[in-house]
Every structure is written in structure tokens, then in C-alpha cells.
Amino acid sequence: MKSPQSWGRFPRVAQETRALTWGSGALPSAPGPLLPHGLGRSYGDSCLNADGTLLLTSALDRLIDFDPATGVLRCEAGVTLDTVLRLVAPRGWFLPVTPGTKYVTVGGAIANDVHGKNHHRGGTFGRYVRSFELLRSDGTRRVCAPDAHPDWYGATIGGLGLTGLITWAEVQLVPIRNPYILQETVPCENLDAFLDVARASEADYEFTMAWVDCLARGRKLGRGLLFRGNFAPPQFDGLPLAKSHLSHGSGLAVPVDMPAFCLNRLSVSAFNWLYYRRQRGRPRQRLTHYDPFFYPLDAIYGWNRIYGARGFLQFQCVVPYSTARDALREILERSSRGGVPSFLSVLKTFGDIPSPGWLSFPRQGVTLAMDFANRGEKTWRLVEDLDRLTREAGGAVYPAKDARMSPESFAAYFPRREQFLPYIDPAFSSSFWRRVNPPATPSLPMLEGRADGATPPVSLLAIR
Amino acid sequence: MKKVLILGATSAIAQATVRLLAARGASLYLVGRNAQNLEAVAKDAATRGAAKVESRALDLDDCGAHEALVEQAMQALGGLDGAVIAHGVLGDQDASQRSWAAAEAVLRTNFLSAASLLTSLANRFEAQKAGTLVVISSVAGDRGRQSNYVYGASKGALSVFLQGLRNRLAKSNVAVVTVKPGFVDTPMTAHVPKNKLFASPEKVARGLLAAADGRKNEVYVPGFWALIMLIIRSIPEPIFKRLKL
Numbered sequence: 083m084k085s086p087q088s089w090g091r092f093p094r095v096a097q098e099t100r101a102l103t104w105g106s107g108a109l110p111s112a113p114g115p116l117l118p119h120g121l122g123r124s125y126g127d128s129c130l131n132a133d134g135t136l137l138l139t140s141a142l143d144r145l146i147d148f149d150p151a152t153g154v155l156r157c158e159a160g161v162t163l164d165t166v167l168r169l170v171a172p173r174g175w176f177l178p179v180t181p182g183t184k185y186v187t188v189g190g191a192i193a194n195d196v197h198g199k200n201h202h203r204g205g206t207f208g209r210y211v212r213s214f215e216l217l218r219s220d221g222t223r224r225v226c227a228p229d230a231h232p233d234w235y236g237a238t239i240g241g242l243g244l245t246g247l248i249t250w251a252e253v254q255l256v257p258i259r260n261p262y263i264l265q266e267t268v269p270c271e272n273l274d275a276f277l278d279v280a281r282a283s284e285a286d287y288e289f290t291m292a293w294v295d296c297l298a299r300g301r302k303l304g305r306g307l308l309f310r311g312n313f314a315p316p317q318f319d320g321l322p323l324a325k326s327h328l329s330h331g332s333g334l335a336v337p338v339d340m341p342a343f344c345l346n347r348l349s350v351s352a353f354n355w356l357y358y359r360r361q362r363g364r365p366r367q368r369l370t371h372y373d374p375f376f377y378p379l380d381a382i383y384g385w386n387r388i389y390g391a392r393g394f395l396q397f398q399c400v401v402p403y404s405t406a407r408d409a410l411r412e413i414l415e416r417s418s419r420g421g422v423p424s425f426l427s428v429l430k431t432f433g434d435i436p437s438p439g440w441l442s443f444p445r446q447g448v449t450l451a452m453d454f455a456n457r458g459e460k461t462w463r464l465v466e467d468l469d470r471l472t473r474e475a476g477g478a479v480y481p482a483k484d485a486r487m488s489p490e491s492f493a494a495y496f497p498r499r500e501q502f503l504p505y506i507d508p509a510f511s512s513s514f515w516r517r518v519n520p521p522a523t524p525s526l527p528m529l530e531g532r533a534d535g536a537t538p539p540v541s542l543l544a545i546r
Numbered sequence: 547m548k549k550v551l552i553l554g555a556t557s558a559i560a561q562a563t564v565r566l567l568a569a570r571g572a573s574l575y576l577v578g579r580n581a582q583n584l585e586a587v588a589k590d591a592a593t594r595g596a597a598k599v600e601s602r603a604l605d606l607d608d609c610g611a612h613e614a615l616v617e618q619a620m621q622a623l624g625g626l627d628g629a630v631i632a633h634g635v636l637g638d639q640d641a642s643q644r645s646w647a648a649a650e651a652v653l654r655t656n657f658l659s660a661a662s663l664l665t666s667l668a669n670r671f672e673a674q675k676a677g678t679l680v681v682i683s684s685v686a687g688d689r690g691r692q693s694n695y696v697y698g699a700s701k702g703a704l705s706v707f708l709q710g711l712r713n714r715l716a717k718s719n720v721a722v723v724t725v726k727p728g729f730v731d732t733p734m735t736a737h738v739p740k741n742k743l744f745a746s747p748e749k750v751a752r753g754l755l756a757a758a759d760g761r762k763n764e765v766y767v768p769g770f771w772a773l774i775m776l777i778i779r780s781i782p783e784p785i786f787k788r789l790k791l
Binding site for chain 2: 146148158
């Protein structure tokens with residue numbers, strides 16, 4: 083069996099796999115440290131475990147209970163958000179928080195404490211987790227909730243799968259009266275305009291996010307389109323509402339790795355220009371089914387393959403409002419000059435609603451996500467630069483989208499790291515965790531080549 | 547099939563079938579060996595929309611319990627119009643060659659217990675002149691091969707038993723559907739390296755239900771196995787016996 087990859091398809095590591103079938107069973111004995119692995123939608127190495135074993139949770143996909151009166155869903159950890167929506171949306175319920183893909187598991191959503199377009203209103207996924215069972219390698223099982231084992235609860239939400247295996251979870255859903263979203267598109271001339279519109283939209287719109295043309299420079303730096311929306315009211319009679327079933331995507335797929343020359347400065351800038359124009363010409367307000375609104379990229383199956391066999395690096399940071407304008411300007415400028423354009427860049431504001439998770443990434447400020455085709459050292463140096471700018475701005479980088487942050491960065495971004503350490507299961511680890519937490523004694527052999535983080539590698543391609 | 551008895555409900559193919567039936571709002575009576583796992587499947591089915599779910603933990607090797615089991619299922623669901631026999635073991639060919647006990651265990655689970663259940667079910671369905679019996683056999687039953695002839699024999703015997711049953715029940719409006727999956731990616735084959743011939747349990751379950759709905763006789767799932775097995779069956783024995791299959 084081929085070793086699972088992460089969504090960014092970088093780095094590539096060799097690891098064992100064990101498929102879990104029943105949540106009631108004991109953890110398997112396997113070589114090296116263990117790490118739960120759902121659908122591998124994390125971009126970097128937080129879902130990889132070089133020389134260890136991945137515990138594949140995709141068969142732990144049973145629903146346990148759903149109460150259509152209260153919207154409380156209990157299910158096994160490998161159930162996907164897609165499965166949840168298919169079950170609950172027709173009955174008037176919705177995920178309280180959803181990331182930009184529905185192909186993640188409930189366990190993965192908890193372990194990464196995912197956020198969505200409504201962070202300013204709803205906070206993170208972890209806030210809606212009423213309880214879950216945590217199975218440790220010593221065989222103990224704990225049902226964790228805000229008032230039962232609150233320490234294990236806080237450590238496991240956003241805990242990157244390191245505190246043990248989540249076998250099942252109970253999630254509070256939110257009621258909807260319409261599966262359609264009334265969406266408005268606002269063109270933003272530049273970064274300043276985005277920040278103004280985004281803040282102004284927070285009061286009236288449940289969902290906001292902006293797509294940014296990463297190649298625009300100068301006065302147009304940060305140019306893009308802000309999308310904001312709310313669930314449409316019931317009996318909205320302007321546009322057809324009859325089709326309340328789930329759409330199943332456009333059926334488009336990226337069948338093979340695209341050759342590297344397809345994705346260059348010219349093609350990306352042409353795409354961005356066209357996208358900006360096309361959207362600008364459209365009616366500003368329209369009704370759209372939740373599926374394309376929340377999951378536009380899910381319609382193109384395997385879109386990560388457009389970056390070719392060498393994969394890509396994702397970079398998502400959040401910076402506080404106090405430093406956001408300057409830091410984001412610098413970050414956008416740096417990436418537009420870097421010669422390795424980001425195909426899809428997304429800006430969004432985070433509110434001040436705290437997460438119960440100790441290592442949760444979202445915090446108040448502005449978040450920017452970009453992806454860069456892997457062009458070796460050039461890309462590496464650029465992302466390293468962006469990381470430095472984020473650190474200087476007092477922000478943080480998202481572990482689920484990272485393949486390269488240094489131990490120093492990690493410690494700076496996640497001040498509750500020390501509190502978290504005792505809760506790591508001694509039999510669990512990940513490539514990411516070993517990278518950002520190298521052994522204390524420098525004389526010890528590094529577990530992985532890049533554990534020191536300070537020096538860029540001779541060649542990115544050498545690391546597989 | 548609206549009121550369905552599922553034997554071996556915790557198997558991967560059965561679980562996938564249970565989900566499809568649950569989504570249609572069928573009533574289900576689930577039987578499996580492990581009570582805890584069975585409960586997980588039952589709750590999953592109930593949450594996905596099954597009109598009613600009852601379950602009973604039982605080792606189906608105990609043929610003496612079959613008559614009462616079928617009776618219970620009929621009482622619990624208020625009758626039966628379908629049954630899916632999905633329990634089975636792959637066994638270990640090497641062990642089966644060394645010891646008769648190992649071979650006998652495979653034959654008992656895959657053939658004897660299925661034949662016993664079918665006897666009970668067939669008599670009731672024949673009497674009510676309605677119903678669909680769906681049984682998971684295997685492409686391995688189409689021709690004996692040195693690498694797994696004990697398993698193959700158990701499934702081959704089952705396929706022949708079903709042929710006869712189909713012949714007998716044709717006049718009683720009872721459908722007997724033999725489903726022959728090829729390689730399926732399940733815990734049963736977890737140790738086998740996967741290739742393009744492997745199908746997912748979901749795909750097999752869809753094929754199984756389509757065959758049941760269409761009251762088909764024998765189906766290969768996925769369909770390309772019909773061609774593969776046609777070729778395999780066509781190889782003359784003098785040549786076949788020298789092949790390493």
C-alpha cells in the first residue's frame with residue numbers, strides 16, 4: 083500500500099499504516115510512534131508520521147445518534163463533514179463551523195480546531211464539541227467534556243492528534259431554515275478597502291471571506307473580492323428554492339499531475355485577472371446553495387494535483403489588528419515579488435471568541451492563506467520570510483497548513499505549549515511535532531533532517 | 547426489500563448494505579458475533595433512517611439456533627421479505643491443508659451455516675410466496691485453485707446450493723440472488739497488498755442491492771469479474787493444474 087500523503091503532497095515520508103475498524107478495540111501494536119490519520123487534508127506534515135505508524139480512522143465512520151429536536155449529533159471520529167451534512171441539512175440543521183472542504187473527519191476537525199467563514203460570529207469547531215472519548219495507548223478511555231476531564235478536553239481540541247485517539251465525539255449543530263445562502267460580492271480595490279469592508283460586514287453577515295489577487299502590486303496590493311452572506315430566509319421568493327438536495331460537485335477532476343510549466347506567473351496572473359473581471363460583472367447579490375458557497379474547491383476532485391508531483395507549500399498566518407495593515411502589506415508584497423505566485427489566496431478576519439483548545443490557532447486579527455507551488459529553495463526561502471514577518475507582527479502560523487516552521491516559531495506562536503506537553507500520549511507523535519520540538523540535547527541525533535529549522539536545506543527535493 | 551434480516555451484519559460489505567437499506571427506510575434485523583460491534587452498526591443504521599432496527603449477537607456456526615433466530619426476526623419486524631447472508635471467513639489455506647479442523651471450520655461457517663439458514667428462510671418464503679434471498683458467495687467458488695481451494699470449495703458449494711434453491715423457488719415467486727464479489731478491500735483482506743482489482747465495500751453493496759432490486763440470478767460485482775472468471779473457467783484442466791494460481 084502506498085504511504086498516505088498530506089494534501090500539499092510535501093514532504094513525502096515513509097510510514098506504516100494500520101486501519102482501525104472498531105472504536106471499541108484496543109490500539110494496535112505497530113512500529114514507531116502512532117498518529118491518527120483521517121482524510122489527510124492537512125497540508126504539511128502534521129498528519130504524517132515518518133518511520134512511525136498512521137492509525138487510519140476512515141472506517142470509524144458510524145453515526146451513533148442524532149436528535150433532530152436538539153441538533154445534537156454523536157458519531158465516530160472518522161465520520162466526514164460531508165456525511166454529517168447529508169444527514170442533517172435536509173432536517174434543518176447545519177455544521178456550526180466548517181472549513182473550506184467537507185472532506186475532513188470530525189476527529190480531524192477537533193484535532194486541528196478548524197475555523198470557517200463565520201469565525202467572527204461562531205469561533206472555532208472546538209466550541210461546539212460537547213464531549214468526546216479519548217483512547218490512550220495505556221488502554222484508558224476518558225469521556226472528555228468542558229466539565230468532565232476539562233484538562234484533557236482543552237489539550238485534545240487543537241491537540242494535533244497527539245493526546246490519543248478520539249473514538250467518538252458529540253457535536254452541537256446549529257439550526258437552519260434554508261440550505262441556500264444569500265451571498266453578496268464586494269470588490270475591494272486594495273488591502274485597506276478589504277479591512278474596512280470586512281470589519282463593517284461583521285455585524286450583519288454570518289459568513290465573510292475574501293479572495294485576493296496575489297499578483298496585484300502598488301496601490302492595488304491586496305485587491306480582491308469579498309464574499310459575505312447569510313442563510314437565506316425561508317420562503318425567499320426571488321429565486322428558485324426547489325432544489326434543496328445536495329449538489330454533488332461539477333464532476334471535474336484533475337486526473338494526473340499537471341506538468342510544472344502549466345503553473346507560472348503568466349497563467350496565474352491571467353487566471354486572477356479573469357476571475358476578478360468575471361466576478362465583477364456578476365450581479366452583486368445572488369442566491370447560492372451552501373455547497374458551492376462553502377466548498378468551491380471540492381467540486382474539482384484532486385485539485386492539489388495542479389501543483390504537479392513536487393506538491394506545494396501552504397502558508398496561513400493570523401496577525402493582530404494592531405499590526406495587520408503593515409504586516410499583511412509586507413507579506414503580500416513579498417509573495418507577489420517572490421516569483422512563485424500563489425494561485426489562491428484567502429483573507430478573513432477572526433473575532434475574539436476564545437476556543438477551549440490550548441493549541442488552537444485562530445485568534446483575533448486578520449488571517450491570510452496562500453499556497454505556493456514547490457519550486458525548491460526559492461519557495462522555501464519565501465515562506466521562511468513570511469514566517470519571520472508573522473512572528474515580528476505578533477501573529478501565528480497554522481500547524482495544519484505548515485511544513486516548515488521552526489521550533490522557535492512554534493514556541494512563540496503557541497505559548498501554552500508547556501502546559502500541553504504532559505498530555506501527549508507517550509506512544510503518539512507526528513513528523514510535525516518532532517520537527518517543531520527537537521530533542522533537547524543537541525548532541526542527540528536528530529529524528530528528522532530538518533529538525534533544526536534554522537538553516538534551509540540544500541535542496542527541498544532531497545527531502546522525501 | 548423492506549423488512550430484511552442481515553446475517554453477518556458487522557462485515558464490511560454487510561455494513562455498507564445496511565447503510566443503503568437504512569437510507570431507504572427499511573426495517574432491519576441484524577445478526578453478528580460481537581455484541582459491541584453489532585450495536586455500533588445498529589445505531590448507525592437507526593441514525594441513518596432505518597424505520598426499525600433490532601439486533602441479536604449470535605455465533606452463526608451454531609446451526610441449531612437458526613430456526614429460532616429466523617422466527618425471532620420475523621416476529622420482531624412483523625414478517626420478512628428479504629434476507630442477506632453476508633457472514634463468512636477467508637480462513638488460512640496453509641492451516642486448512644495441515645489440519646482438517648481448520649478446513650472444517652471454514653466449510654462450516656461459509657457453507658453449512660449458510661445452507662442451514664437458507665433452509666429455514668426458503669421454507670418460510672416459499673410458504674408466503676414472496677421474498678428475496680441475497681447470498682454473498684465468491685468468484686473463488688468458480689474454480690478450485692491451490693492457493694485457496696478450501697475457501698473456494700465452501701463458496702462453490704454455496705453457489706451450487708443456491709442454484710438448486712433458485713430452481714425450486716422459481717414457481718413460488720421467491721428470488722434467489724447469488725452475489726459473487728471479486729477482491730474487496732475489507733478487514734478480511736487487510737493483509738493482502740491492494741491493486742486495481744480491489745473494489746470498495748460500498749461499491750459491492752451498491753451492486754448487491756441493484757441485483758436484489760432486479761431479482762437477478764447470479765451477478766459478479768464489479769461486473770468485470772464475469773469476464774475474468776469466464777476466462778479462468780475456460781482454461782482446460784490439463785493446463786490449469788500446472789498453473790500457479
